[in-house]
Amino acid sequence: MRQLYFYLISVALLMCSPGWAGEIAKPLPADVRVVIDISGSMKKTDPQNLRKPAVDLIVRLLPDNSKAGIWTFGQSVNMLVPHRVVDQAWRTEGSQKANTINSIAMFTNIGGALEKAAEDYATPATDYRRNIILLTDGVVDISKEAVENLNERKRVLTELLPRLKASDYRIHTIALSGDSDQELMKKLSIATDGISEVADTADELMSTFLRIFDQAVPAERVPLDENGFLVDSSIQEFTALIFRRAEVPATIIVAPDGKEFSGTDPKSNVNWYRTDKYDLITVQHPQAGQWKVKTDMAPGSRVTVVSNLQLTVQPMKSNIKSSQALDLAYSFQENGKTIVNKDFLNLLTGEVLISGGKSPEVKSTPLTMGAPDDGIFHQQLQGLNGQGEYDVKILIDGKTFKREFIHHLNISDSSFKLEKTLDESSGKKVYNYKLTADVEVVDVGATAVKAIIKNSKANNLERDLNTIANERWEFSFTPVQTAHYEISLNVTGKQIDGSPLTESIKADSFDFPDEASVLAAEHPASEVASSSAESSAGGSIAHEPEPEAEVKPEEESNLWLYVGIGIGNLLVIILGYFVYRLIAGGKNKDADDEIEKTLKTDVSSLQKPASTPPEKTVIDVSDEADMGTIPMSNNGEADVKLPDDLMADNLFPLDNMEEPGDKDKS
Numbered sequence: 001m002r003q004l005y006f007y008l009i010s011v012a013l014l015m016c017s018p019g020w021a022g023e024i025a026k027p028l029p030a031d032v033r034v035v036i037d038i039s040g041s042m043k044k045t046d047p048q049n050l051r052k053p054a055v056d057l058i059v060r061l062l063p064d065n066s067k068a069g070i071w072t073f074g075q076s077v078n079m080l081v082p083h084r085v086v087d088q089a090w091r092t093e094g095s096q097k098a099n100t101i102n103s104i105a106m107f108t109n110i111g112g113a114l115e116k117a118a119e120d121y122a123t124p125a126t127d128y129r130r131n132i133i134l135l136t137d138g139v140v141d142i143s144k145e146a147v148e149n150l151n152e153r154k155r156v157l158t159e160l161l162p163r164l165k166a167s168d169y170r171i172h173t174i175a176l177s178g179d180s181d182q183e184l185m186k187k188l189s190i191a192t193d194g195i196s197e198v199a200d201t202a203d204e205l206m207s208t209f210l211r212i213f214d215q216a217v218p219a220e221r222v223p224l225d226e227n228g229f230l231v232d233s234s235i236q237e238f239t240a241l242i243f244r245r246a247e248v249p250a251t252i253i254v255a256p257d258g259k260e261f262s263g264t265d266p267k268s269n270v271n272w273y274r275t276d277k278y279d280l281i282t283v284q285h286p287q288a289g290q291w292k293v294k295t296d297m298a299p300g301s302r303v304t305v306v307s308n309l310q311l312t313v314q315p316m317k318s319n320i321k322s323s324q325a326l327d328l329a330y331s332f333q334e335n336g337k338t339i340v341n342k343d344f345l346n347l348l349t350g351e352v353l354i355s356g357g358k359s360p361e362v363k364s365t366p367l368t369m370g371a372p373d374d375g376i377f378h379q380q381l382q383g384l385n386g387q388g389e390y391d392v393k394i395l396i397d398g399k400t401f402k403r404e405f406i407h408h409l410n411i412s413d414s415s416f417k418l419e420k421t422l423d424e425s426s427g428k429k430v431y432n433y434k435l436t437a438d439v440e441v442v443d444v445g446a447t448a449v450k451a452i453i454k455n456s457k458a459n460n461l462e463r464d465l466n467t468i469a470n471e472r473w474e475f476s477f478t479p480v481q482t483a484h485y486e487i488s489l490n491v492t493g494k495q496i497d498g499s500p501l502t503e504s505i506k507a508d509s510f511d512f513p514d515e516a517s518v519l520a521a522e523h524p525a526s527e528v529a530s531s532s533a534e535s536s537a538g539g540s541i542a543h544e545p546e547p548e549a550e551v552k553p554e555e556e557s558n559l560w561l562y563v564g565i566g567i568g569n570l571l572v573i574i575l576g577y578f579v580y581r582l583i584a585g586g587k588n589k590d591a592d593d594e595i596e597k598t599l600k601t602d603v604s605s606l607q608k609p610a611s612t613p614p615e616k617t618v619i620d621v622s623d624e625a626d627m628g629t630i631p632m633s634n635n636g637e638a639d640v641k642l643p644d645d646l647m648a649d650n651l652f653p654l655d656n657m658e659e660p661g662d663k664d665k666s
Contacts, residue, residue, distance in 0.1 A: 031128035037136035042103035059094035073113035074105020228292035232401035234309035243298035256289025345371035356390035447493025455483035475617035
């Protein structure tokens with residue numbers, strides 16, 4: 001009664017509120033196409049045919065007014081359950097047909113199965129969010145000829161995948177067994193922002209299917225723990241999926257008034273479906289209060305709700321790179337309108353729990369809950385490092401009600417492979433780097449790579465790298481200045497499917513020539529001694545500023561010598577030019593024009609002979625001078641005029657590089 005009282009107060013506050021805000025991008029109803037491999041190899045990888053109960057559970061969990069269809073495939077593709085709007089009749093048919101799944105087909109026509117499930121790709125999907133769930137234990141296999149299979153795999157990636165991506169399908173894949181083409185599965189999923197899972201054994205199929213189902217059909221939940229779950233008066237229906245441990249024979253749920261249920265009870269609006277692994281319990285118009293579950297629950301148990309008071313979470317990305325932030329936006333809605341009443345919003349507290357990857361640790365991040373004017377909360381989730389699968393759980397406590405939302409996230413590896421070596425055979429330290437693209441993902445011809453070299457002395461370089469063999473970029477760097485170096489690669493371009501590609505790759509971090517030398521250079525012993533002396537004197541000694549160092553006569557003479565040589569060279573060039581004009585003045589004017597044209601030609605626009613392939617980019621600053629004596633700005637250009645033998649072209653012999661902007665000049 002007390003909870004009902006507080007809830008009514010909350011509703012009263014909302015009704016007194018001056019207005020409602022616009023909605024965030026709420027997920028569209030789900031359109032789920034399930035595609036199941038029934039090739040003969042499944043007899044080995046799924047000997048107990050656990051695909052049947054897994055598909056049956058998905059069928060029973062699909063909500064009304066979603067869309068769904070089921071296909072099976074081997075060499076040919078068959079529609080098992082028609083693709084249409086889900087209702088009880090569809091679920092009944094789907095449950096019956098799921099029981100007919102077998103392992104009798106020849107070949108594994110993955111491309112044909114995807115095409116059949118997405119025959120309506122040309123029709124825009126404005127009312128539903130399209131998802132394909134693909135389960136297979138094999139590779140693309142349409143023929144006994146290996147060449148035909150390789151060509152078909154290439155067609156799936158370069159023709160079919162871009163088409164499905166453009167039609168806004170999300171492809172979720174389940175690779176069953178280590179013999180499946182897991183690379184293909186990952187590429188299909190990552191390109192369409194779907195989830196890619198590997199079920200090492202058939203026993204994992206149920207939980208794997210359920211994880212993907214959560215992503216394809218996001219549902220609002222209430223938190224479930226050993227104490228049960230809280231039902232508030234806004235909840236019109238709840239569905240409890242309770243997985244039992246093997247030794248537990250049955251499940252009992254207890255209503256707030258103490259009444260126990262262990263099976264269907266029409267008078268109390270309780271519908272119960274039991275298997276040897278789980279109980280699926282739906283209760284309409286449930287009592288408000290704390291419900292209890294009397295069983296030893298296994299992982300995967302959850303309670304989803306249908307409520308007038310909804311936690312609405314804007315769809316999030318399913319695939320990100322390591323260290324990339326995840327954008328979170330959410331609001332509460334009452335009867336479909338966003339709540340903006342600050343008295344209500346200020347009651348909310350929340351946190352995000354992130355688990356998964358290689359660490360057993362669960363990371364907790366508090367949510368920033370200051371009431372926004374439009375009722376929409378925004379936050380960036382940081383610190384998502386390391387490849388792997390993660391669960392992002394959002395928990396909101398409204399004092400009289402609780403809500404939970406689950407999002408599954410894959411932090412994927414790069415589309416590039418970086419290799420680095422150190423060569424000291426020449427007496428210098430030469431750092432070599434090779435970046436190779438996954439040509440089945442990256443459109444190398446439309447992708448550019450820039451090397452960025454920074455050191456602790458603020459002498460920084462940026463260079464565009466040549467593409468080699470339409471698959472990789474290579475460069476070497478020979479440092480000379482004692483400093484700490486950070487080397488990174490900026491990649492911009494396109495993927496094979498046409499989507500933009502942007503990636504920053506940390507290539508290296510090192511001290512040159514070694515850590516001790518860098519520390520000594522950055523913290524000279526004289527500074528340390530001076531600091532110690534000041535400290536021991538208690539700061540009582542006032543130091544007079546040291547006079548500026550005088551320029552030695554020898555240094556002055558050297559400087560004027562360089563200036564004189566430079567002026568002399570310039571006079572020789574000018575004199576030579578006039579002599580040439582005097583001798584050649586009467587010759588053919590066409591030759592003169594040709595020389596003028598040549599002088600104006602941008603060298604970077606000239607094509608190398610077809611027989612000369614692009615070479616590795618070389619960055620060697622060690623031949624002529626110590627980099628430490630050259631004041632450099634952040635863009636790598638000299639801040640002062642230097643003698644010819646110290647000019648940048650001599651310091652940086654980059655014959656194989658394009659300067660930034662060269663392409664624009666040509």
